[in-house]
Amino acid sequence: MFPAFTRLFITTVLFSSLILTANAQPPASKPILIRAGKLYDSEKNSFLSKQEILIQDGVIRQIGPRLSAPKGAIVLDLSRHTVAPGLIDAHTHLLLNQKQTRTGMEDASKIPAEERMRQALAFAKADLEAGITTVRDVGNSGQFLDVQLRKLLAEGKAPGPTMYVSGPILSPPGGQFGKLAPADTFVIKQEYRVIRGAADARAAVLEHLKQGVNVIKVCMNTDNRVLAPEEIKAIVATAHENGIPVTAHATYDESARDAVLAGVDGIEHGYALSDSTLILMAKRGAYVVPTDVSREKAAIMVAGIGMKGKEAEDYIATSLNTFHDRIRRAREKGVMIVAGSDYYFDIKGVGRGEGSVDVVLSYFEAGLSAADALRTATYHAAKALGILTHTGILKKGMKADLVAFDGDLEQTFPRSLTKVKTVIKGGKMVYQAAEK
Secondary structure (H helix, E strand, C coil): CCCCCHHHHHHHHHHHHHHHHHHCCCCCCCCEEEEEEEEECCCCCCEEEEEEEEEECCCCEEEECCCCCCCCEEEEEEEEEEEEEEEEEEEECCCCCECCCHHHHHHHCCHHHHHHHHHHHHHHHHHHHCCEEEEEEECCCCCCHHHHHHHHHHHHCCCCCCEECCCCEEEEECCCCCCCCHHHHHHHHHEECCCCCHHHHHHHHHHHHHHCCCCEEEECCCCCCCHHHHHHHHHHHHHEEEEEEEEEEEHHHHHHHHHHHCCCCEEECCCCCHHHHHHHHHHHCEEEEEECCCCCHHHHHHCCCCCCCCHHHHHHHHHHHHHHHHHHHHHCCCCEEEECCCCCCCCCECCCCCCHHHHHHHHHHHHCCHHHHHCCCHHHHHHCCCCCCCCCCHHHHECCCEEEECCCCCCHHHHHHHEEEEECCCEEEEEECCCC
């Protein structure tokens, strides 16, 4: 439960925006008929022309050419747009807003819970307006603030994506830090659940389950520490016994391999994955969430830490070549690639929604086709989250989460991906771009 101040704060700040959102939505009882110029079929991984979608009571009722509009239906002419399933970002940190400074994480963690929640609500709205209708939030959210945020959004008290949450990250001693100043060690207790032995690992998972998490996130390695094999095995076994998946922050190949051998469902980041680890991942059905950035965003971020000129150009080229190589190798080895932005930065000129969607563009720049890149944030992401039965695909009986991009997304992917025209979530129009 929220303290009284937080409840009052949320009510006051959101009142006007909720009225505007409600006024923009058609009545839930009215059917919506969408006439799409192109439609992305994530199940078949192809683009179809001149398709129509009939939505009623939050569900897709029909898809096909030349559908009949029921009496009283709202007809949306999106004949100059591409309609796709609502995007899924499988690696978010909505409750973290970090500046690009040496102590950015520590400083962001010192912000009071009420302020972090206020920021998170704004970030959730920004993601939604960028076409992201579902997110998986994987830690750095205090002690279960993500569970509280999920509840707010699910109850319709603020506009935002459907949330799946992990709670505090399970980590070795020290959290994700090599070393902290004594005054900043509070961050570890506030943001992480430190594991000390196999029995404690099992207890930590059970604690998280009582809080209602959807996934367990573990930090396999920091700069100088790792979870012990018996600890990660206990985490995975306990989570799987209770029907909860486990995903692992692993930046080094050895730690990623240890996590896969222990039975985790996915690897986050995986910057240095070897071919042998990728083959093992494919064999065991583990996915990878490459939290990459496009060339343009890389330049902005590098400039933010003071790199300039040839030094910056060389750093970007080397980093992106490495990232792109592991994307191509993962695909060749049959590892499922899942979109996850890991975008939590406070960078002037790059909004949260824009920063989140950018990861899909990075996959396109790595050599994936428009369809394959889009599939990472729809079909693949829904499969990784275990929600493919009702979202991630546009077909009869699925939840009506859709996004319409301006123009032909297949042909003009880099441009169209950032030009969102309409977002529909649960059958309701939650965003409509202003006419120019």
